[in-house]
Amino acid sequence: MRRTSPRRLLAATLLVASVLAPITTAPATAVPAVPAVPAPGAGPHHGDDCPHGLGPALSAKLDRTVEDVRKQAGIPGLVVGLWMPGKGCYVRATGIADKATGRPMFTDTYTRIGSVTKTFTVTALLELVDQGKVGLDDPIDTYVRGVPNGDKITLRHLAEMRSGLFPYTSDPDFIHDLLSEPERAFNPWEVLSYGYRHANTFEPGAKFEYCNSNLTLLGLVVEKVTGQTLADVIRTHVVRPAGLRHSFLPEGAEFPEPHAHGYSNQTLSGAVEDTTDWNPSWAWAAGGMISNLQDLRRWAPVLATGKLLSPETQAQRLKTLPTGFPGTTYGLGILETNGWIGHNGSLPGYETVTVYLPQEKATLVLILNTDSLVDGQEPSTLVARAITSVVTPDHVYAGKVVSP
Numbered sequence: 001m002r003r004t005s006p007r008r009l010l011a012a013t014l015l016v017a018s019v020l021a022p023i024t025t026a027p028a029t030a031v032p033a034v035p036a037v038p039a040p041g042a043g044p045h046h047g048d049d050c051p052h053g054l055g056p057a058l059s060a061k062l063d064r065t066v067e068d069v070r071k072q073a074g075i076p077g078l079v080v081g082l083w084m085p086g087k088g089c090y091v092r093a094t095g096i097a098d099k100a101t102g103r104p105m106f107t108d109t110y111t112r113i114g115s116v117t118k119t120f121t122v123t124a125l126l127e128l129v130d131q132g133k134v135g136l137d138d139p140i141d142t143y144v145r146g147v148p149n150g151d152k153i154t155l156r157h158l159a160e161m162r163s164g165l166f167p168y169t170s171d172p173d174f175i176h177d178l179l180s181e182p183e184r185a186f187n188p189w190e191v192l193s194y195g196y197r198h199a200n201t202f203e204p205g206a207k208f209e210y211c212n213s214n215l216t217l218l219g220l221v222v223e224k225v226t227g228q229t230l231a232d233v234i235r236t237h238v239v240r241p242a243g244l245r246h247s248f249l250p251e252g253a254e255f256p257e258p259h260a261h262g263y264s265n266q267t268l269s270g271a272v273e274d275t276t277d278w279n280p281s282w283a284w285a286a287g288g289m290i291s292n293l294q295d296l297r298r299w300a301p302v303l304a305t306g307k308l309l310s311p312e313t314q315a316q317r318l319k320t321l322p323t324g325f326p327g328t329t330y331g332l333g334i335l336e337t338n339g340w341i342g343h344n345g346s347l348p349g350y351e352t353v354t355v356y357l358p359q360e361k362a363t364l365v366l367i368l369n370t371d372s373l374v375d376g377q378e379p380s381t382l383v384a385r386a387i388t389s390v391v392t393p394d395h396v397y398a399g400k401v402v403s404p
């Protein structure tokens with residue numbers, strides 16, 4: 001039996017990838033957009049994903065690049081959205097959305113966004129900071145009792161991944177329990193308990209370590225302070241003000257149509273399985289949300305420019321610190337990778353990248369229906385690196401904040 005690496009179960013795994021050598025293949029085929037089915041309460045979606053292309057030569061080069069990396073990485077289906085004001089845009093779907101039927105991948109798929117969820121949870125927290133209801137340097141013990149070293153770990157430590165808490169996703173019992181019954185529901189207190197079995201790994205603030213326990217605790221803080229569910233807070237105070245209509249934190253395994261099937265080798269046997277109906281409740285505030293291409297396109301600049309926050313709080317958010325990985329620093333629930341600001345996400349079967357480059361006012365969104373590693377590297381990082389090597393060679397996406 002193949003043993004699954006504990007690190008692979010992080011709600012987002014961000015890895016440095018070398019640019020893949022170009023291979024001569026047929027260009028990716030643009031798949032007509034399928035009208036999105038709105039989330040409950042939302043109106044129908046109208047509009048063109050890409051009214052003005054980047055030009056024939058650059059678009060053709062990107063077609064070749066995207067198809068090369070997709071085939072080399074073994075990605076079943078891939079959606080790429082790139083918007084560069086003044087230059088144009090590039091939106092493509094390539095590959096397949098369903099291995100069983102051969103249905104082509106499509107641009108309007110709903111997807112599980114993994115740790116891009118962290119950007120929503122921390123935005124909700126920072127709004128409370130702006131309202132004077134919480135302080136970033138408050139100890140977590142003020143809001144949630146029973147956290148190991150909770151009198152010293154602050155909300156800031158949690159948001160910037162410097163708490164020293166043991167990541168629950170690295171606990172062997174958690175991995176076994178999740179993979180043995182992937183459709184079961186977990187609650188936040190359950191997943192935290194897996195991490196609490198272990199000693200903290202370092203003193204608060206001493207160094208960077210990616211840890212989903214941190215965001216689970218911040219989700220509980222938001223609920224404690226507001227008296228509302230995290231899903232309600234995100235919907236009312238983050239999603240709606242940002243102008244998003246297809247993004248939400250589900251209660252369990254619900255997944256609106258249309259969506260691509262997801263495929264992962266994060267299984268007990270190590271074989272690739274269809275993980276579409278796996279329950280992401282274990283990821284919750286750290287990685288449980290659902291969104292689509294157009295919402296992620298809107299979210300990237302809102303997040304990077306601080307539209308929902310005061311300038312002072314946004315400045316604190318973007319005060320990124322070294323992660324130990326070249327090219328990438330981390331702030332308050334946000335990363336900066338060679339100029340690109342945002343986050344990426346990974347859950348069994350799905351990966352996303354949602355980033356914004358202020359120098360170009362450019363937005364890049366990727367949606368993949370696999371998370372299977374390629375020579376120890378995340379497929380989404382391979383794609384992002386290949387694309388940015390073509391369109392922003394001075395700002396090539398690195399993205400690594402955890403080891404494989």
